[in-house]
Amino acid sequence: MIIAVASGKGGTGKTTVATSLALSLAAVGSTPPLFLDCDVEAPNAHLFLKPTFDQCKEVSIPIPAVDETRCSHCCKCAEICQYHAIAVLGQKTLVFPQLCHGCGSCTALCPEQAITEMPEIIGVVEQGFTPEGIHFGRGVMDVGEPMAVPVIRQLLSWIQAAPGQLVIRDVPPGASCPVVASVRNSDFLLLVTEPTPFGLHDLKLMVQIGRELKIPMGVVVNRDNGSGFSGLDDFCQAAHLPVLMRIPFERAIAEGIAQGSSLVEIHPDLTRRFQELVSQIASAIQWEVIY
Amino acid sequence: MKILLTTTSPDIESDVDPRFGRGAYFLIVDPDTLEWQAEPNPALNATGGAGIQAAQYVTGQKCEAVISGDFGANAYNALNTAGIAMYLFGSCRTAREAIDHYKTGQLQQAGSPSRGQRGG
Numbered sequence: 456m457i458i459a460v461a462s463g464k465g466g467t468g469k470t471t472v473a474t475s476l477a478l479s480l481a482a483v484g485s486t487p488p489l490f491l492d493c494d495v496e497a498p499n500a501h502l503f504l505k506p507t508f509d510q511c512k513e514v515s516i517p518i519p520a521v522d523e524t525r526c527s528h529c530c531k532c533a534e535i536c537q538y539h540a541i542a543v544l545g546q547k548t549l550v551f552p553q554l555c556h557g558c559g560s561c562t563a564l565c566p567e568q569a570i571t572e573m574p575e576i577i578g579v580v581e582q583g584f585t586p587e588g589i590h591f592g593r594g595v596m597d598v599g600e601p602m603a604v605p606v607i608r609q610l611l612s613w614i615q616a617a618p619g620q621l622v623i624r625d626v627p628p629g630a631s632c633p634v635v636a637s638v639r640n641s642d643f644l645l646l647v648t649e650p651t652p653f654g655l656h657d658l659k660l661m662v663q664i665g666r667e668l669k670i671p672m673g674v675v676v677n678r679d680n681g682s683g684f685s686g687l688d689d690f691c692q693a694a695h696l697p698v699l700m701r702i703p704f705e706r707a708i709a710e711g712i713a714q715g716s717s718l719v720e721i722h723p724d725l726t727r728r729f730q731e732l733v734s735q736i737a738s739a740i741q742w743e744v745i746y
Numbered sequence: 747m748k749i750l751l752t753t754t755s756p757d758i759e760s761d762v763d764p765r766f767g768r769g770a771y772f773l774i775v776d777p778d779t780l781e782w783q784a785e786p787n788p789a790l791n792a793t794g795g796a797g798i799q800a801a802q803y804v805t806g807q808k809c810e811a812v813i814s815g816d817f818g819a820n821a822y823n824a825l826n827t828a829g830i831a832m833y834l835f836g837s838c839r840t841a842r843e844a845i846d847h848y849k850t851g852q853l854q855q856a857g858s859p860s861r862g863q864r865g866g
Binding site: 533538539540542543544545547549551554 | 792794795798799801802805820823824825827828829
């Protein structure tokens with residue numbers, strides 16, 4: 456079972472919830488889960504799970520290089536490129552590497568075979584284990600690179616779960632390509648939100664994604680302070696989204712998180728709650744409920 | 747000889763559009779005869795590479811120079827490679843003003859791109 460923990464809005468508590476799920480499951484015994492930090496632009500789960508990395512692999516995408524001596528300026532490459540990453544200007548064929556998605560179309564279509572693909576390194580993927588035996592994997596994109604998706608895809612294909620092992624994906628914030636790449640093919644989308652208009656706005660975007668990808672969803676309300684903002688509960692009710700857990704808005708939690716303690720270290724009594732949450736999710740999937 | 751200006755509406759009296767890659771309209775004009783034609787920018791709502799597409803449009807229309815307010819890194823690179831001169835509107839407000847200033851050599855040439863590679 457793959458549980459993707461997302462939110463839309465950054466800073467609502469995805470990593471807090473995802474790491475707590477992992478630690479709570481590791482405490483139950485049998486096989487500790489596989490944890491994948493898919494936020495390759497700003498990974499932070501390692502601050503709470505403290506893995507020791509023993510494997511590292513470079514991630515590269517193939518960027519076209521044009522041999523001008525062979526190029527006939529027929530423009531076929533420029534015509535096929537969906538991203539305008541290759542263009543013929545005057546008597547020169549220019550490549551714009553930061554727009555290239557590495558699809559290989561230009562290379563394959565060039566009638567003069569003037570294009571070769573050169574690997575350009577954009578980041579790394581790493582894996583190891585935490586003291587509790589959680590199998591931990593993450594991607595780290597190089598600063599300044601524009602595309603996170605190839606790194607996320609490499610991470611997800613590089614590390615496979617053992618049979619019967621639960622997978623937790625810590626999804627990046629936002630609602631665009633890196634989020635979709637991290638959420639795709641997961642069995643359940645756990646949406647962490649907060650009772651504010653901003654949190655609700657971004658939750659709605661995530662719900663649209665979940666519906667589009669046809670993944671069952673449930674909500675965890677973090678920083679729940681009984682503020683009287685009813686918009687969130689109204690929305691969840693109308694959308695038939697189950698609110699599976701509420702985490703209170705507490706200074707002690709904020710202080711602990713700021714020091715790198717996970718939520719279940721700050722409140723060990725929540726370990727049980729997170730274990731139950733996983734059981735609830737497993738049941739929901741069995742009934743194939745899509746909200 | 748033809749030059750291209752970016753404008754906010756399809757008219758020689760129009761205000762200039764300060765953006766090149768995402769300028770609303772492309773106004774192509776012969777500065778000597780003042781014959782002109784205007785078209786909406788086909789790359790206006792492109793998700794990326796608008797500057798490159800705009801540069802390809804310019805070369806396709808066989809213009810020798812471009813006047814705009816702003817050339818991003820990709821557009822700058824592309825136009826430079828194609829050997830097309832880039833001029834800046836400066837304080838000109840309308841296309842007609844800019845064409846006059848161009849003819850009398852009062853316009854400044856763009857010496858470098860205005861911003862980085864993912865202007866958007």
